[in-house]
Amino acid sequence: MLNKEYIKHKAVHNAQRALITLKWVLFSFVVGILLGVVGAAFHHGIDYVTEFRKAHYQVLFLLPFGAMGIAYLYKALGYEKDGGTNLVIASIQSDKKIPFRMSVLIFISTIFSHLCGASVGREGAALQVGGSLGFTVGRLFRFNETEKKTMTMVGMSAVFSALFGTPFAASVFSMEVVSVGIMHYAALLPCVIASLTARYVANMLGAPAPFYEITSYVPFNLITGIKVSILAILCGLISIVFCVTIHKTGEYARKFIANKYLRAFIGGLAMLIFTLAIGNQDFNGAGTFIIEEAIQGNTSWYYFIIKILATAVCLAAGYKGGEIVPTFYVGATFGCLFGHIAGMSPSLCAAIGMGAMFCGVTNSPITAFLICLELFGFEGASVFLLAIAFSYVVSGYFGLYSSQKIVYSKFKSNYINKKTE
Numbered sequence: 273m274l275n276k277e278y279i280k281h282k283a284v285h286n287a288q289r290a291l292i293t294l295k296w297v298l299f300s301f302v303v304g305i306l307l308g309v310v311g312a313a314f315h316h317g318i319d320y321v322t323e324f325r326k327a328h329y330q331v332l333f334l335l336p337f338g339a340m341g342i343a344y345l346y347k348a349l350g351y352e353k354d355g356g357t358n359l360v361i362a363s364i365q366s367d368k369k370i371p372f373r374m375s376v377l378i379f380i381s382t383i384f385s386h387l388c389g390a391s392v393g394r395e396g397a398a399l400q401v402g403g404s405l406g407f408t409v410g411r412l413f414r415f416n417e418t419e420k421k422t423m424t425m426v427g428m429s430a431v432f433s434a435l436f437g438t439p440f441a442a443s444v445f446s447m448e449v450v451s452v453g454i455m456h457y458a459a460l461l462p463c464v465i466a467s468l469t470a471r472y473v474a475n476m477l478g479a480p481a482p483f484y485e486i487t488s489y490v491p492f493n494l495i496t497g498i499k500v501s502i503l504a505i506l507c508g509l510i511s512i513v514f515c516v517t518i519h520k521t522g523e524y525a526r527k528f529i530a531n532k533y534l535r536a537f538i539g540g541l542a543m544l545i546f547t548l549a550i551g552n553q554d555f556n557g558a559g560t561f562i563i564e565e566a567i568q569g570n571t572s573w574y575y576f577i578i579k580i581l582a583t584a585v586c587l588a589a590g591y592k593g594g595e596i597v598p599t600f601y602v603g604a605t606f607g608c609l610f611g612h613i614a615g616m617s618p619s620l621c622a623a624i625g626m627g628a629m630f631c632g633v634t635n636s637p638i639t640a641f642l643i644c645l646e647l648f649g650f651e652g653a654s655v656f657l658l659a660i661a662f663s664y665v666v667s668g669y670f671g672l673y674s675s676q677k678i679v680y681s682k683f684k685s686n687y688i689n690k691k692t693e
Contacts (some may be wrong), residue, residue, distance in 0.1 A: 293461070299423070300462035301469055303409055304430050307402055308473025311434020314379060314401065315479040318394055321387035322557050331387060332556070335544040338388035339536030339590035342381045349373050357396050357594065358675040360403035360428065364421045364450045369411075375404035381592040388540070388591070389547065389556035391582035395436055396594015399446075402431030425450075425459045426466045433467040434474035437481025441642035443467040445634075449673070452635045452692075453680030482560075484567045484647050487619040492654045496616070503610050503621060504628045504659035507603060508666025511632025514580050514602060515670045515693075518595060521584035532590065539589025543582060555582045558597040563626070566604035569611070569618040576606040595672050596630070603629030620655070623648045628659045632667035635676065635692065669693050 325331045351373055362368045382397040406427020410420035425446035433442035443464045447456040475481065490496050529535040547556060554562055555578055565571065583598040607625020611618030623644065631640035637660050644656040669678050671692030681688050 296422075296462040297465060299409070299413075300426055300465035303406060303423070303426055304466035304469025305473055307405060307427060307430035307466070308434045308470035309477065310379075310401065310405065311398065311431045311470055312474040312477035312479040314383070314394070314398065314431070315435055315474065316477075317383045318386050318558075321383055325387055325389055325556070326553060329553075332389045332544055332547055332553075334388040334540075335390070335547075336537045336540040338384060338390065339540050339586075340533050342384065342592060343532050343536050343590050345381065346377060349377060351377060357399050357403075358673055360400055360424060361450050361673055361675040364424055364456075370404045370407040370424065372404060372408045375401045375408070378404075378592055382594075385586075385591040385593050386557050389553065390540075390543065390586040390589075390591035390593065391555050391557070391559070391579065391598060392586055392591050392593030393558050393595055393597030393599075394593055395432060395596040397592060398431040398435045399428050399594070402427035402429070403446075406430070422456075422459045422462060425456065426462045429463040430466040430470035434470040434479065437471065437474075437479075438643050438646040439467040439471040440646055441639045442471075444642060445636060445639040448636045448639050449634055449676060452676065452678045452682075482647065483649075484564065484623065486567065486617070486623055486648055486652065487569060488617045489620055489651055490617050496655065497658060499614050499616050500624060500655045500659050501662055503607060503614070503624055504662035505666050506610065507606065507625055507628035507659070508632045508663040510576070510602065510606060511599075511629050511663065511667045512670045514595075514599065514629070515633055515672055517580050517584045518587060518672065519674075522588040525588040535588070536590045539585050540591075542585055543589070546582070555579055558593075559601045560597065563597075563601055563604045563622075566608040566622040567619055569608060569622070571605045571608040571618075571622075573609050576602045576609070579605070595633070599629050599633050599672075600626045603627070620652060623652060624655055624659045627656050628663035631660045632663045633670075633672045635664065635667065635671050635678070637661065637664045 360370060378397045378400045382394060385392050403424045406423040407420055410423035415423060428446035429442045432445060433439040446463055447459050450456065525535050529538060547553065579598055579601050583595060603625035604622040608618045608622040611621030627640045627644040630643060631637050640660045641657055645653060665682055669692055674691060676692045678688060678690050678692060
């Protein structure tokens with residue numbers, strides 16, 4: 273009798289698991305399709321306004337006024353206290369709600385920021401759009417709190433994959449970035465399905481995945497290992513400088529220029545004056561064409577410094593878009609410079625710099641490694657892995673996202689549960 277009851281109990285339990293799995297497969301697939309469309313639209317929107325700005329330099333004169341318009345838009349829609357990506361991360365850690373209007377606002381304001389020529393990225397916005405829409409789907413279908421958190425991660429993975437073209441990394445990033453030291457593996461299957469589906473849809477809609485061709489490799493030996501380690505350590509330190517500069521610039525701007533409209537005007541004006549002074553748009557927008565140049569072995573020694581400052585000023589002014597692509601810009605240009613100085617392939621060093629910098633600012637080593645493999649191929653896997661490991665440790669407890677928690681120490685297997693600095 274007991275054996276029959278046990279078998280019946282197990283059968284019911286297995287059936288419930290199967291239904292739960294089926295539910296996540298279906299929802300992840302549908303969300304992947306929907307957010308693949310959103311990601312493709314985002315991709316085309318940013319590309320269009322970027323090309324328009326390059327062809328009509330007069331648009332740059334919007335810089336002093338663009339951030340003012342964004343600030344007014346957020347106020348008009350009742351969302352003055354913009355938590356950004358931090359709110360998305362916090363919602364996964366706790367029970368904070370993500371309003372649907374967040375996705376609309378960040379979508380519009382990011383495209384407008386790129387039109388004006390602000391030095392911002394787009395993947396940070398992708399995380400916000402995806403997280404907001406994923407949370408909204410969970411709320412509409414009356415998911416419980418735990419399931420809504422999973423849906424938030426699913427949405428983040430889907431739009432990140434659609435927009436950036438790295439489905440493997442996107443599947444993992446939303447699980448890894450929330451709490452450093454642990455992974456939310458319960459979200460693995462839905463994140464993978466949504467990520468792969470969104471990438472397929474985006475590709476079908478004309479948003480192909482990027483791939484950078486490294487011009488030359490070097491054999492992996494002791495000398496190469498030492499040079500790569502030095503580059504990674506420097507990238508880890510620069511990632512600290514990047515994070516501190518972004519945070520402190522915004523903090524001081526809010527402290528000394530309390531009026532957000534005046535702050536927006538001054539920041540935008542500073543970016544405009546600088547752009548007109550140098551006579552090109554190398555530091556406006558995401559700067560993906562500069563990343564491509566660095567991968568080809570071409571850069572100027574000061575580019576990584578200027579990009580850090582330009583991004584900090586534009587974000588402090590109130591422009592939207594995120595910091596991830598500027599992070600790649602900084603890593604690629606510095607890595608290329610290091611390669612020239614160290615007598616090592618500048619192209620390979622630029623790729624290493626991108627992966628190491630991304631790891632340093634996000635504290636997400638697995639995602640960083642997968643991004644390198646998807647963007648550059650497997651031939652440089654050994655040097656990518658070594659560089660990311662060093663950068664992860666050297667960057668310490670600093671990070672772009674103040675809501676991110678370091679659950680376990682990077683140096684010992686100790687539970688510390690502290691927020692990034």
